[in-house]
Amino acid sequence: MHRRELLKKLALAAPAAWLPGVVAGLNWSPLAPAGERTASGNFRPTWESLAQYQTPDWFRDAKFGMWAHWGPQCQPEYGDWYAREMYMEGHDKYNFHVQKYGHPSKFGFKDVINEWKAEAWQPDELVGFYQKAGAKYFVALANHHDNFDLYNSTHQPWNATRLGPKKDLVGGWAKAAKKHGLRFGVSVHAAHTWSWLEPSRRADKAGPLAGVPYDGHMTAADGAGKWWQGYDPQALYAQNHPLSENSLDNGAIHKQWNWGNGAAVPSREYCEKFFNRTVELLDKYEPDLVYFDDTALPLWPVSDVGLRIAAHMYNANAKRHGGRNEAVINGKILDEQQRKCMVWDIERGQSNQIEPLPWQTCTCLGDWHYDRRIYDRHGYKSAKSVVHTLIDVVSKNGNLLLNVPVRGNGSIDEQERAVVEGIAAWMQANGESIYGTRPWKIFGEGPAQASAPGLSAQGFNEGKGKPFGPQDIRFVTKDKVLYATALGWPADGQLLIAALAAGSPHYPQRVGRVELLGSPGALHFEQTAQGLALTLPAQKPNELAYAFRIMPA
Template sequence: MKRRTLLKAAIGTIPALYLPGFLKADDFLYPSSSAGEIMQQGPFKPTWDSLSQFQVPDWFRDAKFGIWAHWGPQCQPEHGDWYARKMYLEGSETYKFHVQKYGHPSKFGFKDVINEWKADKWEPEALLELYKNAGAEYFFALANHHDNFDLYPNKYQPWNSTKFGPKKDLIGGWAKAAKNQGLKFGVSVHASHAWTWFESAQFVDKTGPFAGMPYDGNITKEDGAGKWWEGMDPQELYAQRHGLSTNENTTYSNIKIWEWQKGVSIPSKAYCDKFYNRTISLINKYEPDLVYFDDTVLPLWPISDAGLKIAAHLYNKSIKKHGKQNAVLFGKILDVQQRKCMVWDIERGQSNEIEPLPWQTDTCIGDWHYDRRIYDRNGYKSAKAVIQTLVDVVSKNGNLLLNIPLRGDGSIDEQEQAILQEITKWMAVNKSSIFGTRPWEILGEGPALENAQPLKAQGFNEGKGKPFTSADIRFATKEDMIYATVLGEINSEKVFIKTLALNSRHYSGKVKKVTLPGDTNAINFAHNAEGLIIDVPERLKGSYAAVFQIV
């Protein structure tokens, strides 16, 4: 019996079987269909060996900082992340909010939330100008989330923003604004997970007046007679005409649904093909410079080769357009080989060392989707925290992608504007210490390094270590310059950098001059066997992330 037949037989008896190391290029349960979108041919083939030709383009290595609009219909309630899933979890805080605001999810489901979303204050040109001023070199827009709703027109997903909600091509608007600001443009794609992520829409209340009444996750086109969505099939959105994963029998919201492992319902071939076609059409229409997948490794891996084909398509299409491979693809939880094929993305966390290959951390100043409660309690990350993270990440050969949550209407609030304005002021003086730099011999020194926290799953070690102090210093280099950034607030007369001691293990030279970015005036210093001791200019006292240029 052939291996593929064996695999299909195994999956026929177990809802899902994750077999790392077993699947070969021709062993996928669902090879992508040749019908629909055609993969761009070129030097990259949809195999790991071929994709390992990938080289991170210099523009991305130079860019260091991007801003993300993680914005879609789940922002409309302004009640935080994963709204479309959590609203169906009986007894959860989000469920209670939804019932009070909109009604019971058997009567008012997520499709109806989409219908409420109008994005009437969305001004992409003004937002992209704000982000460019804050130092961003690239911009990401959410193309779809786990809610399966596309923010661009395409023939493969009728549930999209040109037909429902805003009735606009949101990705098109973002792409035009990014181009006008001279920013590289990226799209984030999350929709491969809707099959399992939306399973909560199949639940029913176990208690109360609606006990036993199904939520709207299983409704069909026939149920729409006389309703606002008449003629549309909600299953094109929910994708829930299937059995529940065996670990989905409770309303527990953090079940293991990310990898296709034992107990997780396997999506159909039609579902996999639809995802492939939607994503290829997105790349063809907008030609993004960057594509982010919120997936373990690649979408639908390892049951489908869709992710491998999308990666090869993106790279080959970039070669056709630019004459060289100029695009960047991101994946999570990558092994050593896979990190050669794309850029490793770490969610809400950082590596603890200088990585041999460029990588990226993605994080947010609040929740991924806009949450009014965070605004009300002044709970956003400070500009100080963002800048410190950026400097720390850059010292380790990484980039920072920062989400600034948008309200449902497409605007940002005044607290977010203040954070961006403070980042803008810091960047106006210090951007030369970020953009175009490379890691130095070591990433830095100080007590925070001694308490670095390990990564967990796709990241999530952010904020787990000691707060930065003036003893925490990070290095970067450009040409013959060393940038030493003091992360914490400076409240002393001198800065002491022991790593740069005369004839130290990492530094054998003699410091000739110390200046500040944008200032040619020399700063007094002493350089001896103990370290480099720099006199602190009066204007830097009390400041954080102060940068010293050392030659």
């Protein structure tokens, strides 16, 4: 049998035992699927071909982006992963859901979608606010693990133009980003619905409704006479398949994120639907950045759809930009080969070294989906915390993507606004030490780096190290200027930068002038064998961090 016909026959059968090996070993690209067409160009859907990728300068110069991780799971205002954990009997979100909405056999996540109207959403105002805060790119959630598309999708009937808000949310965000001169990106998470929503098929083990299945088992036939008549819940929940191993263990999914360790392998139909939805998203809204919440690429290694999407993104983007690839794809937990193919994203964490290739950390003021409890306890990150993260990440060749949680109605609260305004004030005075910079010979000095924790899985070392102080300094360079930013203000007004000592191998020339951004005039300094000793002004220019412009003699 011809190899192409053999692969087609095997793919239709798609037994879990062979599929990863076929994809990984042969770098196969099956027959073009019915649906979205892919762009031709220099990139092919193989890791080897994608390795020719070069991170565009716009991303390297931008340094700071804002993200609206906003969808129907924000409607309850009860935190991240609501659509999964509301189906876990005894879980905090389950108890909240039963009290607020009713039992998940009667009021499931599909019904939460119906409650969501986004009535206060003003994308132009929000994106303009973020642009004034110093963001150079804006990313909008296109779908989450809940499988609900937030755009005009012809491949997923469960989408925001037909249900819930009945608005093209991605379209609105894209229009606002263009108006305010920001690069536009989308985040795509729906590859994991297959296993992520398995709890929707459970039933209570105790209580008056013990044994009554939750709504994850429902089909279109169950919708007769209901608000969702004509919509198949399985197109949303994707649960017509065998359960993953240890599915009743709520934590097992974290070990199965890359489709190993007993995860139920998605069907070819599911994979191709994801492919078509994503390619349509990229073609309709033309983002320059797509963030995948996946190990490497979506559905890898059980399917090659992620490779095909990446090749299409790069090829189509280059055609739009006159042959110059301006695209960025973010992926997580990348090996060395994969980091050549896209931009590595670290979730809620930082690298502890200057990375040879540009990367990004993503983090959030609170929880990824809006959680009213964080507001009530005044638990958001401070502007100081965000700025320190930005300075540290940029010194190591990275960018910061910051999510400001959006309420179910589409607004952000006044505590979040105050944090963003604090960031804006610092960026207006100190932005030159961030934008367009490149790493120096070392990223920094000071006691915090000696106890910096390592990465765990996707990242998750944020906030685990020693707090930054005046002796913690981070370096970047631009043209002939060196920027040294102190992450605290010394009580005695004297700052010593050891890396700039006379005769230092890092800075062999003599320092000629030092200025403190946001403060007038030059500073008095001495360059000794111990370091560059600065005498600071009596008045601090801000309360967050202190960037020094250092020029050679």
